[in-house]
Structure formats: C-alpha cells, structure tokens
C-alpha cells in the first residue's frame with residue numbers, strides 16, 4: 176500500500192502574519208524504514224513541538240529574538256525534508272555503483288566529472304546488504320545508478336530504488352554479457368552466476384557499458400570519456416596479458432574455492448573451478464570427501480573469501496595438501512587482485 180503522510184501546521188504571531196506549512200512524505204508500507212523523509216519528518220515534528228511549546232509558555236520570546244534565531248535552523252530542516260521527498264531537488268554529479276570493482280572502473284572513466292560511491296560497503300555481503308539512510312539521501316540527489324546484475328542486493332533492492340528515485344537514471348553494466356548458469360547458490364533466484372567482473376574479457380564489456388552510460392548522461396564530455404576508456408582498456412588488456420603469462424607457465428589447471436566467485440575468470444583461462452560450498456550451503460561430509468579426492472594431485476590451491484567460513488576450506492586444503500589463499504574478488508583494486516589470484520595459481 177502506498178500512501179502519503181501529510182503534516183500540516185500553522186504558525187501565528189510573526190508580525191500578525193501566518194505561515195502555513197504542509198509537508199508531504201511519500202511512503203510504501205514495506206519501505207517505511209528506508210524513506211529518508213521519515214527521519215526528517217521526525218525532525219520537523221520535533222521542531223514544531225519546540226516552537227509551539229515555547230510560544231505557549233513564553234509568548235514574549237518572539238520579541239526577545241527567539242524566533243529570529245530559530246527560524247533559519249528550522250527552514251533548513253524543512254528545505255532538506257521537502258526536497259528529499261519531492262524529487263525536484265538539484266541532482267549532484269554523483270553516480271552510485273553496487274560493488275567496489277565497479278567503482279574502480281567508473282572512477283577512471285568518469286574522472287573528473289563525476290564522483291562515484293559504492294552501495295555495498297567493503298567487507299559487507301552483496302547478498303544481504305541494506306542501504307543506510309545516508310546512502311538513500313545521497314542516492315536521491317545522484318545523477319545515476321550503475322547496476323552489475325543478479326547479485327542478491329540488486330535482486331532485493333533495485334526495483335525499490337528505481338521507484339523511490341524517479342530523477343535518478345539507472346544503467347545496467349552487464350548489458351551484452353553472456354551469463355553462465357550458476358550452480359544455484361545463495362545469489363538466489365535467477366540461477367545465474369553474478370560474478371562477471373572477475374573476467375578481464377567481461378570487464379571490457381562492463382567498461383564499454385559504463386562509457387555508453389556516461390556519454391548519455393553528459394554528451395558534452397564524450398571525448399574525455401573516450402580517452403579515459405581507452406586508457407582503462409589498455410590497463411585491463413595488460414592485466415590479462417600478465418595473468419595469461421603467469422598461467423601459461425603453470426602446471427595448475429584447476430583450483431578449489433569455497434564460494435564459486437571465479438567462474439568467469441576460470442572460463443577466460445581454461446581453468447576448472449571446484450566449489451566447496453554447495454547450493455549456497457556448507458557441504459555434506461560425502462561431498463567434502465569427493466572434493467578432496469578430486470583435488471589430490473591435480474589441485475594445489477584452495478581459495479577462500481574473507482566473508483565466508485574458513486573451516487571446510489581448511490579441511491580440504493589440509494587433506495588435499497593444497498595451500499590456502501585468502502582472496503577478495505570484491506576488492507576495489509581490480510587489476511591488483513586479478514593478478515594476485517593468477518600468482519596464487521602459478522608455480523612461482
């Protein structure tokens with residue numbers, strides 16, 4: 176159920192004039208907590224209470240300058256509240272992205288015209304992340320949102336964010352990407368593997384999509400964006416060359432990983448990825464044993480992501496006599512992390 180909260184009041188007594196304020200805050204029942212206006216609504220109520228209490232108890236305060244001091248403070252609160260809810264505010268040159276690797280690409284492309292902010296804070300899960308009230312307010316004043324695809328956060332939130340921010344343009348950075356059907360893991364409902372950014376080849380597509388979006392947002396600076404895109408493409412291709420040369424010299428053609436985040440990376444370089452996690456859950460003892468048997472001899476590396484449970488990965492690494500390497504596919508430093516993963520798989 177959608178609805179409006181209407182808060183009306185009248186302030187009398189200022190030089191015999193009256194000021195009538197009407198604040199309307201749109202809300203969806205299930206989005207109640209996320210509507211930024213809610214917080215300002217509380218603030219406005221608080222202001223009214225103070226004003227009327229003071230006026231009732233001490234009417235002479237008007238003459239003592241109380242209102243003159245209080246009103247600017249009140250009006251700022253009112254303005255923020257009104258504009259954050261009406262959608263008619265001035266948009267700032269800011270773009271939101273879902274995850275940190277996107278910020279790495281977008282900052283290079285959009286420099287110096289847009290600032291980039293990541294929705295899913297470093298160290299938190301892109302499956303279960305909820306935006307903070309501050310992020311909601313900042314998104315409402317942003318020019319655009321760049322999505323990356325079927326991550327839990329976007330499946331849960333993107334439609335609501337679009338509905339609540341009609342002035343913000345939404346772009347899909349995964350356009351033209353061939354998704355691989357994922358083992359249905361905790362990323363949820365669509366059965367598609369969302370970790371597309373771990374592949375340099377796919378990263379090139381993401382960058383092209385970002386470039387197209389920037390040109391649409393700001394056609395006047397097309398040439399600058401094209402220059403940035405070419406620089407970034409060079410960096411990605413250079414990363415790809417380094418990874419290829421590390422892996423070509425390596426005898427490791429397979430790896431074990433707790434959460435299967437390197438499907439697209441493995442595909443680029445002809446590697447086989449064995450996931451410990453099964454359907455987004457801990458593996459059964461029998462599955463663990465199969466994995467250890469498969470791993471013995473052919474696999475030398477077990478990857479673990481910092482936000483996942485280490486216990487089973489440690490068992491597999493010990494039993495299959497592999498080294499355990501902590502990686503972070505959600506790292507901001509995309510090139511550095513991609514090369515680090517390749518180094519772990521090289522024999523060096």
Ligand SMILES: [Zn+2]
Nearest residue numbers: 362370434436
């Ligand atoms: Zn994942």
